[in-house]
Amino acid sequence: MATVMAATAAERAVLEEEFRWLLHDEVHAVLKQLQDILKDVNLKMPRNNQLLHFAFREDKQWKLQQIQDARNHVSQAIYLLTSRDQSYQFKTGAEVLKLMDAVMLQLTRARNRLTTPATLTLPEIAASGLTRMFAPALPSDLLVNVYINLNKLCLTVYQLHALQPNSTKNFRPAGGAVLHSPGAMFEWGSQRLEVSHVHKVECVIPWLNDALVYFTVSLQLCQQLKDKISVFSSYWSYRPF
Numbered sequence: 001m002a003t004v005m006a007a008t009a010a011e012r013a014v015l016e017e018e019f020r021w022l023l024h025d026e027v028h029a030v031l032k033q034l035q036d037i038l039k040d041v042n043l044k045m046p047r048n049n050q051l052l053h054f055a056f057r058e059d060k061q062w063k064l065q066q067i068q069d070a071r072n073h074v075s076q077a078i079y080l081l082t083s084r085d086q087s088y089q090f091k092t093g094a095e096v097l098k099l100m101d102a103v104m105l106q107l108t109r110a111r112n113r114l115t116t117p118a119t120l121t122l123p124e125i126a127a128s129g130l131t132r133m134f135a136p137a138l139p140s141d142l143l144v145n146v147y148i149n150l151n152k153l154c155l156t157v158y159q160l161h162a163l164q165p166n167s168t169k170n171f172r173p174a175g176g177a178v179l180h181s182p183g184a185m186f187e188w189g190s191q192r193l194e195v196s197h198v199h200k201v202e203c204v205i206p207w208l209n210d211a212l213v214y215f216t217v218s219l220q221l222c223q224q225l226k227d228k229i230s231v232f233s234s235y236w237s238y239r240p241f
Contacts, residue, residue, distance in 0.1 A: 073110035093229040111215040117147040119176035122186035151209035152202045159197040
């Protein structure tokens with residue numbers, strides 16, 4: 001019995017030493033690796049003084065909200081990772097898990113902004129101001145929308161026609177959508193309009209693909225660290241002494 005107890009105590013001592021090493025050394029190593037990856041993402045994303053814009057009008061720049069939102073989430077993740085310096089000693093596994101959950105939340109939100117375009121109604125697209133970015137101005141029977149979908153920049157052009165007051169068509173305003181189909185109706189000002197044709201073009205943006213890969217790698221690193229911490233936490237919860 002004494003031999004068993006001695007072996008158990010020795011095992012506990014080894015595990016405690018490994019856990020201390022994990023909290024002090026490996027956690028900081030993973031945090032530094034995450035910082036390096038996210039700084040690469042941050043450098044690739046256009047900054048406020050280098051806005052993503054298109055050569056519609058030379059006197060204006062137009063900001064794509066998806067990029068700005070993703071960048072804000074990345075900046076918040078970097079802030080969380082850099083708020084503790086290398087000398088900081090994590091006291092518990094729960095503290096590390098809480099940090100990883102907060103970082104993963106920001107990374108997931110950033111990735112989702114690039115992979116899930118907003119669903120907009122046609123009046124929201126009309127009010128976005130993008131149509132005023134062209135020179136000469138677009139005809140009043142055209143609407144345009146620009147958005148990011150994964151690693152692609154998408155441009156959609158909607159050709160409209162006005163519904164006559166005596167039209168026998170049942171007017172039913174379309175709801176929000178990423179891409180509206182011909183036949184979609186909406187009201188703008190005093191007019192009722194219908195989409196007659198839809199034209200869409202896509203362009204692959206290499207740095208967007210890189211950013212999505214970085215998000216995936218970062219989330220995997222966070223999860224791996226969480227798994228290691230959880231193994232030790234389970235041991236302490238169920239140890240027989």
